[in-house]
Amino acid sequence: MKAVGQLRESMRKDRQWSFMYSLLDVELDLSLGVILYLEGVSVSFDGFKAIDNLSFYVNAGELRCVIGPNGAGKTTMMDIITGKTRPDTGSAYFGRTIDLLRLSEPEIAALGIGRKFQKPTVFEHHSVFENLELAMAGDKRVFPTLFARLTGEQRDRIHEVLGIIGLQGQTQRAAGALSHGQKQWLEIGMLLMQDPHLLLVDEPVAGMTHQEMDRTAELLLSLEGRHSVVVVEHDMDFVRSIAKRVTVLHQGSVLAEGSMDEVQNDPRVVEVYLGE
């Protein structure tokens, strides 16, 4: 049976003759309505299984929250999706056809998987507008950049994103002068400028005030439908305010998945959280 599987794999139309075309030219295939497939993924660091036979699917246009105690493998999962960490076994597909495990980090970023790290890094000496301009998708080679001028369309796009992240009034302010929350939004805006299909957002509300949390919730909800978003967050109140579907990770695999209410009433989840 194994041989048949291997043969089938080697004869797949979209993979055959892969040397003849760039992997990046492959279209994102969303015909089953699923944008991300992680199947049977395991990874261990020095014998410690950070991810253990994890299977995780994200639908196109979905806003998904991932919760779990410390060390459950949330960040490692993000690392696998963005190509930072290679799993020992398992497969990771972006759409039906794009094998993420065969791509490098920048290639994955270029395909449209954007990641926001926990600590916001914006260009402090540039204005908010310039930060978004630099993040914009486009030709990033040296000479085109030297002679690049903003088209009206690009300007509109930047203003649209400024509207989404609620920083219209701060366009010319230096990013370094923004509050912590505003920096987080600016960084989400910078991700949006790259027109990503899938956004991975790591702890977006850490260190935010309640008002800022509410604004962030609005912002993430407004992305739903146009982008697929995966949010990793500790703050339960925040997760409740945005989540339709929640995935609970525990010891590197999925413990429960469902609506917030279902998950909260799941005895295994209660045990994991209360047992800590």
Next chain:
Amino acid sequence: MGLVRVTRDDKGGQAMLAILMIVAVVVPLLNLAVPASSPWHVSTYTVTLLGKYLTYALLAVAVDLVWGYLGILSLGHAAFFGLGGYAMGMYLMRQIGDRGVYGHPVLPDFMVFLNWQELPWFWHGFDLFWFAALMAILVPGALAFVFGYLAFRSRVTGVYLSIMTQALTYALMLAFFRNEMGFGGNNGLTDFKDMLGFDLTSDATRVGLFLASALALALGYLACRFIVTSRLGRVAVAIRDAEARTRFLGYRVDRVKLALFTFSAMLAGVAGALYVPQVGIINPGELSPLNSIELVIWVAVGGRATLYGAVIGAILVNYGKTYFTGAFPEAWLFALGALFVVVTLFLPRGIAGVVGMLRTWRRPRSSNGSQPEARG
């Protein structure tokens, strides 16, 4: 379109260019049209001194481009300056022809002295001005390209890169000290007679070189402004402030660095080529690491990441050097050291920063300045 974008929002640069233009008109007039007996007369010595300062200013602008805007603290720009200078020096040597001490029709004096029979291959072509001028730009550019390609691709940054650039100029200096290298060894190239048929000792030629230096400074300044006001300039500052983040956005950080570093080295080469005919000598001492460090001090004193600050710094520090080495020869190095300490402690943004501070002090509610604060 370009010039408007380049000079807009650059009050300091506008003032600097205006002063430069006035000086470029007034000084030659006072030198050539006013009789030597008049108190208004500017001596040819002063014209040449000013011309020398202007070439230093261009060199400082080149350093500020990579240090202030890209965060590369190059301690090797003296090498690029020196190579440009040597290219011009080789042309001037060939122009001496048979008027040398030994009267050899082709070989420069030092080669005759070393008993060489024919011109080394790399001296061919330097009897042509255009060739020498091209080499004064291309040779520093090529060295910077090869060096930068290897260094930036391996992601060498910060103090390690500074040390490597310093080693580069030091190694080059030691090589040029050797007689076998064919560049006049310890004594370098000197005893120049004329350039493009003009006598180098005449007042008019001196004024011409002074004007060429002023023009080169203005054009070099505008070219650097064009870069720093472009999106590439904003990418450069982004690299300076958060290199990994810039790479993550999809910019090829190593290529940006390589392009700007090479361009900066070419500017330094131009400065060196204009410097040599005015001072009349080029020797390996010009390549010494100490010169590179001094030149970083000019930029720091003037104010990093402003470009016009580099011009102010280069001229002021060198004027100070001329004055101190004349009035109190022993005190110069102490004055230079003290200057650097004072600037680092009290004026982290240099003289240009003081100007900016005064402006915001006068109008406390003005919008935040667009001048990025540089980091070392």
